[in-house]
Amino acid sequence: MHISEGILSAPVLFGGAALSIGGLTVALRRLEPQHIPQTALLCAVFFLASFLRVPLGPGSAHLVLCGLMGALLGWGAFIGIFAALLLQGLLFQFGGLTTLGVNTFNMAAPAVFLSALLGRYLSSPNALAANLAAFCIGCIGLLAAALLTAVSLWISGEHFLPVAQALFIAHIPVAVVEGLVTVGCVQFLRKVRPDALPCANQGSEK
Amino acid sequence: MQFETFAFGNSFIHQLDPRIRLVCAVFCAFSIALLHNVLSAAAGLGLGCALVAAAALPPLVVLRRLVPLNLFVLLVWVVLPFSVPGEALCSIGPFGVSLQGFSLALLITLKSNAIILTSLALACTMQVAVLVRAMEALRLPGKFCQVIFFSLRYFQVIHREYRRLSEAMTARAFVPRTNLHTFKTYGYLISMLLVRSLNRGQRVYEAMLCRGYTGSFPALRQFRLVGRDIIFLVFCLVALAGLWAMDIYFYRNSL
Numbered sequence: 110m111h112i113s114e115g116i117l118s119a120p121v122l123f124g125g126a127a128l129s130i131g132g133l134t135v136a137l138r139r140l141e142p143q144h145i146p147q148t149a150l151l152c153a154v155f156f157l158a159s160f161l162r163v164p165l166g167p168g169s170a171h172l173v174l175c176g177l178m179g180a181l182l183g184w185g186a187f188i189g190i191f192a193a194l195l196l197q198g199l200l201f202q203f204g205g206l207t208t209l210g211v212n213t214f215n216m217a218a219p220a221v222f223l224s225a226l227l228g229r230y231l232s233s234p235n236a237l238a239a240n241l242a243a244f245c246i247g248c249i250g251l252l253a254a255a256l257l258t259a260v261s262l263w264i265s266g267e268h269f270l271p272v273a274q275a276l277f278i279a280h281i282p283v284a285v286v287e288g289l290v291t292v293g294c295v296q297f298l299r300k301v302r303p304d305a306l307p308c309a310n311q312g313s314e315k
Numbered sequence: 316m317q318f319e320t321f322a323f324g325n326s327f328i329h330q331l332d333p334r335i336r337l338v339c340a341v342f343c344a345f346s347i348a349l350l351h352n353v354l355s356a357a358a359g360l361g362l363g364c365a366l367v368a369a370a371a372l373p374p375l376v377v378l379r380r381l382v383p384l385n386l387f388v389l390l391v392w393v394v395l396p397f398s399v400p401g402e403a404l405c406s407i408g409p410f411g412v413s414l415q416g417f418s419l420a421l422l423i424t425l426k427s428n429a430i431i432l433t434s435l436a437l438a439c440t441m442q443v444a445v446l447v448r449a450m451e452a453l454r455l456p457g458k459f460c461q462v463i464f465f466s467l468r469y470f471q472v473i474h475r476e477y478r479r480l481s482e483a484m485t486a487r488a489f490v491p492r493t494n495l496h497t498f499k500t501y502g503y504l505i506s507m508l509l510v511r512s513l514n515r516g517q518r519v520y521e522a523m524l525c526r527g528y529t530g531s532f533p534a535l536r537q538f539r540l541v542g543r544d545i546i547f548l549v550f551c552l553v554a555l556a557g558l559w560a561m562d563i564y565f566y567r568n569s570l
């Protein structure tokens with residue numbers, strides 16, 4: 110999902126970096142000091158969760174959880190995702206360091222957008238609405254991220270089109286799984302810690 | 316989990332100022348990423364290997380770190396030589412390989428590996444905490460550096476928590492399969508970790524306030540530039556300028 114080094118062209122790398130810097134600036138401005146430990150802890154949980162492998166047919170997929178990150182952190186998802194990708198790049202050489210900007214934007218932008226759109230339904234008294242919203246945030250969040258990744262590849266060169274298409278199609282079943290896992294997460298949070306879910310006024314608060 | 320395997324060492328690179336290393340890592344990575352020509356990319360790979368050798372990194376471990384990247388590169392090799400239009404190079408079965416496709420795949424392979432090698436030698440030869448300090452010293456946003464400090468500190472804690480929960484699940488005969496029960500269980504597992512983290516985060520913040528936390532961690536060690544650091548920075552810039560010159564020269568002569 111995260112694009113590695115050396116593949117994307119200059120405009121994509123720098124454009125993605127610029128967009129991410131914009132998102133990060135907004136997120137950092139909205140981040141209040143008392144929420145720093147929590148943002149960091151959520152970032153660590155997501156960093157760890159990305160190593161979880163969920164069985165999918167004959168193989169397995171690893172969870173990305175960018176949708177859930179958007180739901181819980183709002184704009185803070187930019188910070189959490191950027192930090193998680195930076196650590197993955199430095200410690201395990203997953204993804205890349207030049208592509209941090211592009212990868213962060215591809216994953217965080219849909220997350221923030223969907224959470225602004227659907228976040229209020231997560232704490233709705235209607236369980237079905239909450240589950241549907243959770244599924245959409247998880248599934249569409251990942252699909253949109255995969256789409257943006259595919260588009261980044263395609264813009265870098267027409268010849269990347271087959272790779273881009275293959276990447277997007279490969280993520281469709283993973284997106285469904287991710288939607289279902291997000292539903293599980295939201296159901297649990299509604300029962301145990303409902304104030305973690307965003308309420309009607311959005312923000313990067315918990 | 317094994318972290319920071321390359322961070323402890325005594326080589327020339329390890330003794331350089333972390334800020335210089337970070338700046339050079341970023342310059343090298345972006346410069347190599349923008350090369351267009353196979354020969355200059357090969358020179359970039361040479362630079363990467365030289366830096367890894369200067370940092371005295373164990374070769375087998377480095378090769379293992381290159382595996383995730385090269386799996387993706389393999390995918391590129393399977394697609395590009397056949398999909399890029401151009402003059403025919405050879406054919407494998409019914410599929411024709413084009414020269415442009417082949418050289419593009421080669422370019423990507425060289426560039427990606429070169430960037431990872433330079434990043435390993437420069438950015439990964441220090442503890443992440445030191446790297447973040449270098450970021451702070453280079454004036455990156457304080458709040459962001461704080462987030463990374465806390466993430467690092469608590470990652471081990473959360474990993475332990477995850478192992479406990481995972482063992483509890485196994486003890487209750489949980490076998491992951493492709494069904495709704497499995498997905499819901501993973502959702503519950505992640506949320507349980509989240510809830511524990513949120514509670515802990517709150518306690519951590521309040522405890523730190525009690526101990527006089529004002530939003531930044533005072534540093535015991537101050538960075539100081541020495542002659543060696545400046546020389547290395549100049550060397551890096553000259554090497555990268557050389558790569559660029561090669562690239563432009565070959566592009567002009569359309570090699």
